[in-house]
Amino acid sequence: MALAGAVTLAMLIVTLGHANRERDRALERQRHSYEVMILARTLAGTIARSEASLGRYVISGDSKLGQLYVDEWNLARAQLERLDILIEEANQQRRVEQLRKAYEARGEELSVIALSTTYHRNRQAYGLYYQARQAEALLQINRLLTALIEGERVLLDQRSTAAQETVLHSNRIAGGLVIFGIALALGAILLGWLMFRTVGERAEARAEAWAERARAEELAAAVETATEELKVQEAKLRQIQKMDALGQLTGGIAHDFNNMLAVVLGGLELARRAEDREVSLRHLDSATEGAHRAAALTRRLLMFSREEALTPEALAPRQLVSGMRDLLDRTLGDGVKVTVEDATSDWAMFGDRVQVENAILNLAVNARDAMDGRGELTIRTAETRVDTDTLPRAAAGDYVMLSVTDTGAGMTPEVAERVFEPFFTTKPAGKGTGLGLSQIFGLVGQMGGDVMVRTAPGAGTTVSLYFPRHVAAAAPTPVEAASATPSPQGLEALRILLVEDDPRVLAATMGALRELGHDPIACSDPREAEGLLARHPGIRLIVSDVLMPHMTGPEMIATLRPRHPDIAVLFVTGFAGDVQATGFEGHEVLRKPFTLAGLERALAAALKRVAEGPVCAAA
Numbered sequence: 001m002a003l004a005g006a007v008t009l010a011m012l013i014v015t016l017g018h019a020n021r022e023r024d025r026a027l028e029r030q031r032h033s034y035e036v037m038i039l040a041r042t043l044a045g046t047i048a049r050s051e052a053s054l055g056r057y058v059i060s061g062d063s064k065l066g067q068l069y070v071d072e073w074n075l076a077r078a079q080l081e082r083l084d085i086l087i088e089e090a091n092q093q094r095r096v097e098q099l100r101k102a103y104e105a106r107g108e109e110l111s112v113i114a115l116s117t118t119y120h121r122n123r124q125a126y127g128l129y130y131q132a133r134q135a136e137a138l139l140q141i142n143r144l145l146t147a148l149i150e151g152e153r154v155l156l157d158q159r160s161t162a163a164q165e166t167v168l169h170s171n172r173i174a175g176g177l178v179i180f181g182i183a184l185a186l187g188a189i190l191l192g193w194l195m196f197r198t199v200g201e202r203a204e205a206r207a208e209a210w211a212e213r214a215r216a217e218e219l220a221a222a223v224e225t226a227t228e229e230l231k232v233q234e235a236k237l238r239q240i241q242k243m244d245a246l247g248q249l250t251g252g253i254a255h256d257f258n259n260m261l262a263v264v265l266g267g268l269e270l271a272r273r274a275e276d277r278e279v280s281l282r283h284l285d286s287a288t289e290g291a292h293r294a295a296a297l298t299r300r301l302l303m304f305s306r307e308e309a310l311t312p313e314a315l316a317p318r319q320l321v322s323g324m325r326d327l328l329d330r331t332l333g334d335g336v337k338v339t340v341e342d343a344t345s346d347w348a349m350f351g352d353r354v355q356v357e358n359a360i361l362n363l364a365v366n367a368r369d370a371m372d373g374r375g376e377l378t379i380r381t382a383e384t385r386v387d388t389d390t391l392p393r394a395a396a397g398d399y400v401m402l403s404v405t406d407t408g409a410g411m412t413p414e415v416a417e418r419v420f421e422p423f424f425t426t427k428p429a430g431k432g433t434g435l436g437l438s439q440i441f442g443l444v445g446q447m448g449g450d451v452m453v454r455t456a457p458g459a460g461t462t463v464s465l466y467f468p469r470h471v472a473a474a475a476p477t478p479v480e481a482a483s484a485t486p487s488p489q490g491l492e493a494l495r496i497l498l499v500e501d502d503p504r505v506l507a508a509t510m511g512a513l514r515e516l517g518h519d520p521i522a523c524s525d526p527r528e529a530e531g532l533l534a535r536h537p538g539i540r541l542i543v544s545d546v547l548m549p550h551m552t553g554p555e556m557i558a559t560l561r562p563r564h565p566d567i568a569v570l571f572v573t574g575f576a577g578d579v580q581a582t583g584f585e586g587h588e589v590l591r592k593p594f595t596l597a598g599l600e601r602a603l604a605a606a607l608k609r610v611a612e613g614p615v616c617a618a619a
Contacts, residue, residue, distance in 0.1 A: 001184060008181040012174055012191055016198060019170035026163030027205050032086065033156040034212045038219055039083050040148045045223035046076040047106075047141065052230045054110055058117050058125045066114060073107065083148075092151050099144040106137040120417060121392070160209075167202065171195075264290040295593050312447075314348045314470050315356065317381040317400050324357055328364055328379075335374040338364075343382040349400040349467035351447045359440045363404040363463050366437070370408030370461060378405040383469075391450040391466060398469035399449065405462040411455045419453060440465070491516075491604055497532060499523045499544040499556065500572075509543070509572075516600055526556040533564060541606060546573040557587070568610040570602055 050072035057065035080103055084096050109132050116125035132138065174195060181187040267287030274280040321340055328338050349356075360379070367377050380403045388396040411419070420441040444451050448468045455461040496513055498520045500506040506522055513520040521539065523532050526548055533539055542560070544553040557569055574592035588609060590602040 005181060005184040005187045008177050008184065008187055009190070012177045012181075012194065015170045015174045015177070016194055019167050019174075019198060020201075022163050022166040022170070023202065023205060026160060026167075027208070029159040029163075030156060030209050030212070033152045033159070034216055036083065036086050036092075036152045037149050038216050039079060039086065040145050040152075041216070041220050041223060043076055043079045043083065044142070044145050045226070046072055046079060047103075048223070048227050049230070050076060051110065051138075052227075054114060055129060058113060058122070058129050061117060061120070061122070066118065069110075069114065073110070076103070087148075089151070089155060092148060092155075095144055095148050095151065099141065099148070102137050102140040102144060106135070106141060109135055109137060119392075122421075171198070174198075261290070261294070264294075291593065312351050313353060314350055315353060316346075316348050317344050317402055318342050320353070320356065321360070321379055321381060321402075324360060327361065331361065332364060332368045332377065333373060336368050336371065337376045339376065339378045341378060341380045343380070344400065345383065347383045347398070347400050348470045349447070350470035351443075351467060355443050359443055359465065360402070360404070362437070362440060367404055367406035367408065367461070370410075371406050372408075375407040377407075379403070380405070384466075386466065391452070393445060394448065394450040394466060394468070399466040400469055401464055401466055403462055403464040405460060407460045410457045410459045410461055411453075412457055416453055416455050420451070437463075491518075491600065491607070493517050493519060494540050494603070494607075495519045495521065495536065495538045496603075497521050497523055497529065497536070497539050497542045499526050499529055499542065499548070499553065501525070501545060501548040505545075512596055512599055513543075515596060516603075518603075526551040526553070529556055529560060530563075533560070533567075539567060541568040541570065541603065543570045543572060543603075546571055566610065568606040570606040 050069050053065055053069035053072055056062070057069055080096075080100060084093075084100070087093055087096055109128075113125050113128045113132060116122075116128060174191070178191040178195065181191060264287045267283045267285075267290065271280045271283035271287070274283060321342070325338070325340070332338060364377060364379075368375075371377075380401075382401045382403075384399055384401050386394065386396055386399050390396070419437050421438065441451055444465055444467070449466045452464045452466070453461065454464070496518050498506065498509055498513065500509060500522075501524055503524065506524060510520050510522055520543075521532055521536050523529050526544070527550055529542070542557070544556060546553045553571055560567070569587045571587055571589045572592060572594070573589060586609070588602055588606040590598065594602070
């Protein structure tokens with residue numbers, strides 16, 4: 001019995017020792033697998049935070065956010081190296097190597113975005129950033145991280161199963177030994193106690209494994225929650241920026257329109273009091289000029305929002321600048337001496353005449369403000385050959401160069417770097433919108449050219465516009481606006497239905513139509529148009545506003561067209577976005593504000609359209 005008990009005890013000790021070693025080995029492998037999975041999820045969170053920091057850097061241009069992006073990206077690199085050290089299985093190592101390549105490829109994509117933002121190529125940075133959100137490298141990183149975690153989970157299950165089988169096998173042997181030593185009371189009691197202890201340790205190990213798994217899931221949930229919170233904060237930041245920009249814009253526009261309305265109201269008041277007809281006409285001309293300047297400001301705002309289409313044509317720079325000489329002299333005042341230096345031959349550029357003139361006028365006004373209303377302003381036109389990489393946004397080739405130089409205080413490098421940002425202005429609150437130079441930047445970019453600024457504190461400023469050379473002959477620039485004098489269209493007197501909900505606009509348009517010799521019929525509600533057409537036979541044309549209560553202009557025409565297919569239609573709108581809306585197909589559109597000549601031409605075009613063929617009804 002003593003010998004049998006000793007042998008049984010020895011065999012039991014060996015078996016339990018093997019079971020303990022297998023248990024410890026299984027726990028170690030489980031800990032290793034959990035560490036790999038946690039590190040993989042942490043790496044995914046670090047990459048997400050780095051890209052989020054880059055997104056905020058692209059939006060705000062804050063260098064601290066750019067440094068935060070670099071730090072997070074370097075931390076992700078260190079975590080990837082740690083992951084490479086931890087993983088031992090061959091398939092997992094191949095995935096880590098693929099993940100490293102995808103990480104490097106993603107780093108190159110994000111570096112291009114960061115460099116574009118650093119060099120203030122914000123439009124390019126925005127486009128690259130939103131394209132990079134669906135880049136193949138990012139998708140591959142996510143797939144590889146998911147595959148790594150799933151692979152470790154499979155390995156964990158395999159290792160746990162193998163360890164359990166080994167432990168169970170050892171337990172079976174121990175059980176046989178316990179049965180064999182049942183005759184040995186002391187041995188049986190000892191073996192029973194050891195078995196009880198072994199089962200307890202296995203239960204503890206299993207509890208620890210479940211706790212580690214729960215911790216890994218909590219970490220994953222925390223990463224997901226942090227990512228969602230980051231998206232919310234980014235949205236709040238964009239909204240704050242929009243509200244700040246709106247405040248600046250409102251003050252500047254209010255100031256500009258107050259100045260223009262002062263000219264209009266003052267001119268009308270002086271014209272009303274003047275006894276001499278020539279003096280009265282001069283005051284009326286001044287009021288008209290103020291109204292045209294207000295309309296021009298609206299056109300500049302619409303162009304900046306990209307809602308007004310450009311009408312390009314061939315332009316000769318010499319005639320373009322000379323045709324603006326009187327306008328520049330009146331605008332800048334006597335305190336500014338304007339000098340024009342022309343070095344062009346017969347080169348032309350291709351662009352929208354009104355917008356290019358607005359760009360020159362805007363630069364001149366900015367130069368006058370920089371000189372406090374007194375100084376010398378020089379406008380130069382020249383022809384130049386540009387080599388590769390000379391201009392940041394333009395390719396090599398022939399360019400027409402137009403520059404505006406002032407003798408003002410100049411700008412610091414920090415201010416010069418931001419002059420083309422929308423809503424950025426150095427003028428006091430309410431004195432400017434910050435849209436002028438950004439509008440010029442967008443216009444020149446649309447024409448395929450570029451803008452260069454040369455300035456220094458105390459040395460004045462030169463803004464040079466580079467327009468690509470156009471080979472076609474340029475049309476001469478008229479000295480006076482073509483629409484100043486109405487050109488007769490030879491129209492006979494027409495009976496016209498005028499639909500307009502604003503009583504003041506209705507009265508003014510009625511007067512304009514009567515002045516042109518027509519017989520207008522007023523309609524203040526589009527729902528009454530059908531009845532007026534029935535009560536007034538002989539109506540050949542409908543002039544309608546677009547946005548009205550109860551029913552829009554296109555909706556009204558769509559209901560009238562089946563019963564009145566031969567009546568011409570002319571839409572009148574003051575919003576550039578209306579022209580791209582549905583319901584205008586086959587109809588003429590006249591922009592507010594308009595002149596008598598413009599109204600007469602639009603009426604003739606509407607009648608001509610009906611005469612040439614049937615008008616397509618709005619859907």
